[in-house]
Amino acid sequence: MRINHNISAMNAHRLLNINNAFASKSLEKLSSGKRINRAGDDAAGMAITEKMRAQINGLKMASRNSLDGVSLVQTAEGAMSEIHSMLQRMRELCVQAANGTMSSSDRQAIQDEINQLTSEVNRIANGTEYNTRNILKGNEGPNSHTLVHRMSTGESAQYRGNVDLTAVGAGGFNLSSDQLSIWVDGEEKVVNLTGTDNSTTLDNFMELVNDALGDSAKAVLDKDGHIEITTLSIGGSSKIEINGSQNAVRLFKSGWSTGNPNPSATGTAESATSSAKGYFYFDSIPEVGSTIKIGNETIEFFDSSVAPYVGSNRPIDINGKANAEDVVDEIIS
Structure with missing residues (x-):
């Protein structure tokens, strides 16, 4: 039996494959601009770079968050500036009304303008929002439409x-x-x-x-x-x-x-011997994930049509609730 072979050609083919692999890695580094593209290039270096990349991405997102915060403050500042201008105008009108030469109709006209300015101040205070969230209403907590909540006797x-x-x-x-x-x-x-x-x-x-x-x-x-x-x-x-x-x-x-x-x-005065009562009002159905605390019990709202509740608080399902009254009825039931 006779076996045909060509050792020189096989060796040249092996070396060619090795060189092609090195060339491929070099091209990959040139095209990506990175020395380490996979763990096989440098396992320890890969771990270090991934940690640094995570930190960089986190810092970038923190920078974006801070810009969002700046935008919120600028929105609030614009609203406060308008309110300040209106209050200055109201003060001017009050001083003007003290003029002894004013007739009753003149003072009524001044009062009408003050009433309009008061209404506008209230409108700005109640309606200034950033990303649908009121920013000048101090009694609204984040992620909740609860307007009033307090336990009291x-x-x-x-x-x-x-x-x-x-x-x-x-x-x-x-x-x-x-x-x-x-x-x-x-x-x-x-x-x-x-x-x-x-x-x-x-x-x-x-x-x-x-x-x-x-x-x-x-x-x-x-x-x-x-x-x-x-x-x-x-x-x-x-x-x-x-x-x-x-x-x-x-x-x-x-x-x-x-x-x-x-x-x-x-109102009814507080008493040390009475049972505590809770008062809460909603202007709309609460958001998913928002909570309120009544006594020692924390109530959390979820939507069963999106995902089942997996928390440890008392769950209130807002799915199927037509209005805020339905939510309140379930809370007090």
Whole structure:
């Protein structure tokens, strides 16, 4: 038997493959610009570079986060600058109104402008947002739409009207020539009614009231269409008093007339022997992952349509909840 072979050619082919492998690695380094492209190039060096790369990427993201923070501060600064300008204008108007040559109509015009400026200050404070998050409302925690939450043995002042506002006909909220003030804990909150007309709706009226109240109280409609105002403060010093012209106040208390006692409500003082009660209000369904704490219990919201709950807190499923009232009903059940 005879075996044909060519040792020289086989050796040349082997060396050619080795050189091709070296050339491929060199080309890879040239094209990537990196000395180490895989662990086989330098295992220890690869570990060091990956650690450094992770640190670099983390620092880059931290830099981007800081820029987002700068943008948030700039947004807040712009809003505060506008509010500052309005407050300066209000002070100028107050000084102007002290002029003895002013007539009552002149002072009324000044008061109308002050009311409008007050409404705009409240609107900016309540509506300034960054990435859908309010940044000038100090009572809103992150990742939650909870407006008020506190455990107390006392109770907030809560005024409940007796007029079904949903039954008010067209033009019923045209109060452009009327005045309305809501005193909360001794501080006057002027509701700006100068812009109302026959097209003003119940939602528009409620928005005007809440803009005036700001963070001191919250106005909502109960199931019977009656307005319900609750203060943020809790205790015996918490008080609500409604004052104004007859047409405006009658939206809160039926049959009220000038000269009668103003509609009012006072909170319940705290007591060392009473059971603690919790008060919380939502302006919309809470976000997934947000929490509130009531006593020693932490409540966490999740959406079962996205993922099952895996935490250790008391879970509240927001899936299928039509509104915030449904969420509250499940919390207190």
